[in-house]
Amino acid sequence: MYRVVGGVQNYSWGKVGRESSVCLFCGKWDEGVPYAEYWLGTHKSLPSVVEGGALLSERTGDLPFLFKVLSIAKPLSIQLHPSKLQAECLHAQSPQLYPDDNYKPEMCVAKSKMRILIGFRPVLEMDSFLSLTPELGNIVGENDLRTQLSNLYKDESLTRAFIKQYCARVSSGLYYGLNSHYPEDIGVFFAMFMNYVELNEGEAVVIDAGVPHCYLEGECFEAMVCSDNVVRAGLTPKPKDVRTLLEVTET
Numbered sequence: 268m269y270r271v272v273g274g275v276q277n278y279s280w281g282k283v284g285r286e287s288s289v290c291l292f293c294g295k296w297d298e299g300v301p302y303a304e305y306w307l308g309t310h311k312s313l314p315s316v317v318e319g320g321a322l323l324s325e326r327t328g329d330l331p332f333l334f335k336v337l338s339i340a341k342p343l344s345i346q347l348h349p350s351k352l353q354a355e356c357l358h359a360q361s362p363q364l365y366p367d368d369n370y371k372p373e374m375c376v377a378k379s380k381m382r383i384l385i386g387f388r389p390v391l392e393m394d395s396f397l398s399l400t401p402e403l404g405n406i407v408g409e410n411d412l413r414t415q416l417s418n419l420y421k422d423e424s425l426t427r428a429f430i431k432q433y434c435a436r437v438s439s440g441l442y443y444g445l446n447s448h449y450p451e452d453i454g455v456f457f458a459m460f461m462n463y464v465e466l467n468e469g470e471a472v473v474i475d476a477g478v479p480h481c482y483l484e485g486e487c488f489e490a491m492v493c494s495d496n497v498v499r500a501g502l503t504p505k506p507k508d509v510r511t512l513l514e515v516t517e518t
Contacts, residue, residue, distance in 0.1 A: 271323055274313040278303035280341045287338035288486050308333035312366060312495045335489040342445060342483045344503035345454045349515045350476040354496050364508060365496045373491035374473050377466040381485030384461040386478055393460060402433040403456050412518045419453055420509045427451040454501020477517030
C-alpha cells in the first residue's frame with residue numbers, strides 16, 4: 268500500500284488560505300494564496316506521487332480516472348468538454364490547447380451548498396427571457412440556439428457594449444454579479460442561456476460531453492475520466508476556441 272500525494276492548482280477563483288478545503292488534503296497553505304483544486308491521478312498536467320517522490324504512474328501505470336477537490340470563491344469559466352472522437356481530433360490538431368486525446372465526462376458531488384450553471388434552458392423559457400432582455404435579443408436575434416451562440420462572438424465589441432447597457436439597467440442580480448467578476452465578458456450573455464441550479468451537500472450532477480457548465484460558488488468533489496481537455500465559452504481571461512465551441516455544443 269502506498270501513501271499518495273496529490274497536487275494543488277492555485278487558480279485565482281479558488282478560496283484563499285485556510286478557507287479552502289483543498290488545504291485539508293494538502294496539509295499546508297500560505298495565507299493570501301488561492302487553493303482552487305487538489306488532483307489525485309496520473310494525468311501529466313499534475314501527476315500524483317507516492318511517498319518518497321516517485322510518480323504514482325510508475326507504480327500503477329496510467330489510471331483511467333482523475334479525482335479532484337474544488338474550493339470555489341468566484342465563478343469558474345463557462346466550459347464544455349469534447350467527445351472521445353472530438354478529443355482525438357483536437358489533440359492531433361492543437362496539442363497546445365488540448366493536452367490529451369481523451370474525453371472528460373465527470374460527476375460533481377457537492378461538499379457544501381453549491382451554486383452552478385449547467386445545460387441550456389428549455390426553448391420556451393429562453394424565448395420568454397429574451398423578450399425581457401432586449402440587450403441580449405439585439406445580439407442573438409430569433410434564431411436556432413447554435414446561431415444565437417455564434418452571434419455572441421461575431422462582433423465581440425458590440426456584445427460587450429450591450430452587456431454594459433444591460434448591467435447599467437439592472438444594477439443587481441446573477442448576471443450583474445458575473446459581470447462584476449469578469450467585466451463585459453461574453454460569458455455574461457452566454458450564461459443567460461443556461462440553467463441555474465443549487466446543490467445541497469451530498470447532491471450530485473453528471474456532466475457529459477458538449478454540456479456547458481460553470482461552478483459559481485461552493486465546494487465539491489469531482490470524479491472524471493483522466494483528461495484536461497476544456498473548451499471555454501467565457502468568464503475567463505484564457506483563450507476561447509469559438510469554432511470548436513460551436514462544434515462540440517450539444518443543442
